[in-house]
Amino acid sequence: DVQLQESGPGLVKPSQSLSLTCTVTGYSITSDYAWNWIRQFPGNKLEWMGYISYSGSTSYNPSLKSRISITRDTSKNQFFLQLNSVTTEDTATYYCARGLRLFDYWGQGTTLTVSS
Amino acid sequence: ENVLTQSPAIMSASLGEKVTMSCRASSSVNYMYWYQQKSDASPKLWIYYTSNLAPGVPARFSGSGSGNSYSLTISSMEGEDAATYYCQQFTSSPSTFGSGTKLEIK
Numbered sequence: 001d002v003q004l005q006e007s008g009p010g011l012v013k014p015s016q017s018l019s020l021t022c023t024v025t026g027y028s029i030t031s032d033y034a035w036n037w038i039r040q041f042p043g044n045k046l047e048w049m050g051y052i053s054y055s056g057s058t059s060y061n062p063s064l065k066s067r068i069s070i071t072r073d074t075s076k077n078q079f080f081l082q083l084n085s086v087t088t089e090d091t092a093t094y095y096c097a098r099g100l101r102l103f104d105y106w107g108q109g110t111t112l113t114v115s116s
Numbered sequence: 117e118n119v120l121t122q123s124p125a126i127m128s129a130s131l132g133e134k135v136t137m138s139c140r141a142s143s144s145v146n147y148m149y150w151y152q153q154k155s156d157a158s159p160k161l162w163i164y165y166t167s168n169l170a171p172g173v174p175a176r177f178s179g180s181g182s183g184n185s186y187s188l189t190i191s192s193m194e195g196e197d198a199a200t201y202y203c204q205q206f207t208s209s210p211s212t213f214g215s216g217t218k219l220e221i222k
Contacts, residue, residue: 046159046202046213061210062117095158101206102149104170106158 002026004096004107011113012086018112020081022096030054030074034100037070037081039092040109047092052079053100086114118143120203122214128222135190137217139181139203148186149204150179153216159202163188195221 008020022035029035034051041047050060052070060068064083072079083090091114097103119142129135139148147166151159161170163179166186176191190197198221203214 044200044216046204048211048213059209063210101147102161102164102204103151103159104161104164106160109158 002098002105004098004105006094006096006107006110008094008110008112010111011115012090013116014087014114015085017082017084018086018090018114020094020096020110020112022079022081022107024077024079024096024098027098029072029077029079033098034059035070035072035079036097036099036103038095038097038103038106040095041092049081049083051100088114090114117210118145118205118208118212120205120212120214122201122203122217124217125215126218126220128220129190129193130222131193131195133193133222135193135197135219137188137201137219139186139188139214141184141186141205143208144183145186145205145207147205147207148179148181149206150188151202151204152199153202154199162201193221 003025005023012018032054034053036051037049050070052058067084069082093109093111095109096107098105121140123138150163152162153159167179178189200216200218202216
């Protein structure tokens, strides 16, 4: 069964960078699909942030393009989110999810708070 | 970006009642996807390619639409259907989600 699990620091200070990890089990991230980061803000708005494909190519939401990087470690079947220069507006639950057009498997989410 | 507008934002239905919710796109899309989210849980893919039910989704659910206008229908409301439903498109990048329709039991 495909499972995704996010992990991260929980709390980040403004202006710092956040780094999150998504560990995938039950499917190789190099086999197929795109591997996405999606966040949900307080108030429940969902925002697609970007993906890294099975081949290693990336695509980002233009609203984040200058701050975001998605990378991977194929040996550990993990992919990562880095978001630079965070503000309180980046406070959200961050999900990793599988899919290119639709998102068929999601992690349980990790809550990130940006606060000094 | 393609803005998805869902209506109504909140609705309530009695058990056994037919339910219909709408998702309108600012630009035409090829397909619409729907997700169900319950409190403190991740969204679940519910309907894909506009009208196909994801595995495990009860047959009382259906999806339809084309172009800019899509809908999700429940033929007969059951208690377990109380949740928030989001539409999503990826015809054009960036992928976008609607703001959700919260369905409650009356």
